[in-house]
Amino acid sequence: MLLGLILLLPTSALAEPIETQKIITALTGDFNGDGAADLAMIVETEPEDDTMDMHFFLRDKKYNFLKPAGVVHEQVYGEWNDYDQPHYEGSGIEPELTLLPNGSIKIYLPGLIGPGERTDMTLTIAWRNEAFVVAGVAYDSYKYQTDIIDSSCDYDVLTGKGKSMKTQEDGSKVDSVVSVEGRVVPFAEWDTGTPFRVCGD
Numbered sequence: 001m002l003l004g005l006i007l008l009l010p011t012s013a014l015a016e017p018i019e020t021q022k023i024i025t026a027l028t029g030d031f032n033g034d035g036a037a038d039l040a041m042i043v044e045t046e047p048e049d050d051t052m053d054m055h056f057f058l059r060d061k062k063y064n065f066l067k068p069a070g071v072v073h074e075q076v077y078g079e080w081n082d083y084d085q086p087h088y089e090g091s092g093i094e095p096e097l098t099l100l101p102n103g104s105i106k107i108y109l110p111g112l113i114g115p116g117e118r119t120d121m122t123l124t125i126a127w128r129n130e131a132f133v134v135a136g137v138a139y140d141s142y143k144y145q146t147d148i149i150d151s152s153c154d155y156d157v158l159t160g161k162g163k164s165m166k167t168q169e170d171g172s173k174v175d176s177v178v179s180v181e182g183r184v185v186p187f188a189e190w191d192t193g194t195p196f197r198v199c200g201d
Helices: 002-007 194-198
Strands: 023-029 038-044 051-060 065-077 096-099 105-109 118-128 131-142 149-156 161-167 173-179
Touching: 023 096, 038 065, 065 105, 065 131, 131 194, 149 194
Parallel strands: none
Antiparallel strands: 023 038, 038 051, 051 065, 096 105, 105 118, 118 131, 131 149, 149 161, 161 173
C-alpha cells in the first residue's frame, strides 16, 4: 500500500523533488483526522550531512490524491551509510516512524555514535491549527560509552508538563517535575536544544 501511495504522487504535486532511493522510511495514517490516509517520508539529503528532510502529504478526499503539506528541513538526523548502494546492510542509526492511535507521528531518533555521550530522542508530531507541530519530546542521555542513562526527560510541549531524571555521582537517581509554559511550535521552527534547557541539562 505504501509503495502504491508513493507511486501515485503526481510529479507536479511534489513540493520538492524526491529521489526514491533516498527515502529512508515512510508512514501512512490519518494525520489530520479527516478519515483519509496521509503520508510522511524521511528523505536523505547529502551523504556528507547527518541531517534529513521530512516530507508531509495530506490526502484530498474530494479528488483522492496526496497533496504536499510541507517539507521540514534538518530536524531529523541519521547516518547516510550508502543507502543507494547494492552492498548496503543498514547502519543501526536510522530514524523510525510510528503512527500513534490518535493520528500523531512518533519520530525516534537514535543517538549518533561518537566519542562522547549518546542521546536517543523521540519527538511526537501532531496536526494542529493547519500545521504539523511538536506536541511532545522525550530523550535518554547515556554516560560515555555505556548503557547507563545519565539523564532523561519526557514532557508535553503543548502543556509544558512532564518529568525528568538525573543520575548522581553515587549512582542514585533524582526525579524532578517539569513545569513550563505550554507552547505550540511548528515542527519546522523547533529548536533541538529546547528539551535540554527545559529539563535542566
